[in-house]
Amino acid sequence: FTWLLSPFNLIVDLLCYRNPGVWKPEQFPEDYQREISEVLGVFKARKDEIIADIDANFGAGRRGMYVYQWYGKHKIDNVPEFNKDYKYIKTIAVSVFSKRESTSWHFGPLRLSLRILYNLIPVQAEIFVQCGSKKNYWYDNPLFIFDDTLFHRSVNEYDGRRYCVFVDIIRPSPFPKLIGGLLAIVSVSVERINSVFYKNWKMIGSSKPKATAN
Template sequence: MTKDQRKLIRKLAIAIPVLVVALYFIPIITIVFLVCGLIDVLRNDRKDPRLFTLYFMGNGMFTWLLSPFNLLVDLLSYRNHGVWKLDQLPPDCRAEVEEVLGTFKERRNEIIADIDAAFGSGRRGMYVYQWYGKHKIDNVAEFNKDFKYVKTIAVSVFSGRESTSWHFGPLRLSLRVLYNLIPVNAEIFVQCGNVKNYWHDNPLFIFDDTLLHRSVNEYDGRRYCVFMDIVRPSPVPGLISALLALVSVSVERINSIFYKNWKMIGSSKPKKTEAA
């Protein structure tokens, strides 16, 4: 018996009795969460045992608990492509994304130098300019304003040969935008389900991070990726933005769990800035 098989048996030994007790004492609520979880997890294209194990008994459990809310958000939003192209975003949202990416492209060397000075050594780091609308580092003037759609602006840094495991994000109120600042022709990619995006082929990747995904750097050097969260495209963007603002405090606490292995670089107090 392999190590993974033993781990699965241990998880089942805990999960099955808990499920039986929940079905006995709170059957309706339990069934609702099971049904919502199944609808949610089946959105993924890699329907294999690992998907269901991770979602219901691994790092996707929090995504499962939020599945009723996420499915409601789906009803308030446009069709979710899973993996998106830039031209599939609404024009005003796309304009903001291009504006931020334009600044990163123009000031790339300066930004990377700032990151290296602050990051020092470590496996993974996040250099944060804005985090769910809260202003952090303010040394790039172009990022010191309140955007309508762009809510997180940061740079994700991986040291050489550093990768994430397969995992799920918690909330579907936003989309994740990644842009590699130094594409290298090596085994460096982001993968969402069956879609594997090598940065040297396409430096921009936009996706729904509540789908199963991972990020891999099998290169000896550092990998720098712009890391943005944008408001989910919707016919009622104001409502989605309001919901995102409402849960931003909780999201920040949730992310302290999701990013516990990361060195978060950013001021602790938000900056006052002019409105966009």
């Protein structure tokens, strides 16, 4: 059914800057770059704590999504830095794959945002994300930014879990408020669409309280 969204996506393209498909951080306007650096900086600084929280809440399953924000809606609140509203970043989560778990080729429905992935534990193994002909091994480059309406897949041929920061940021545009507003308007429909796209995922939107010492 995503072909029905093609006219809308074409209008979005006209409202946004040129889309190279696969992006580098320096291709974003400076204020977008600051938000990206801020969010990734929190993940880098609190990596061990965040992974421990995920492992405590994601017991078994093929794939999990540990969600702090989802299209601007706040979910897990145990990282204070993620409890604020960002101007450009609308989804903050961590994607978890169990050992030797991969996706098939797939694509997202809307070009209002871009996907930012950052591998928290890059190991030298057959673990990569591929968008079209561009294959990115996490041990070579832990950061990958792309338009997720392009065909892509994520592969974990490793005998351990793969943890990737999963962030959606609105497309750079001369009209960021308009793009953000459109995303807010369609977010309810997008969530319904994503319930199909993420049917094989365990969505974790709340965390177990941490144990306290007696």
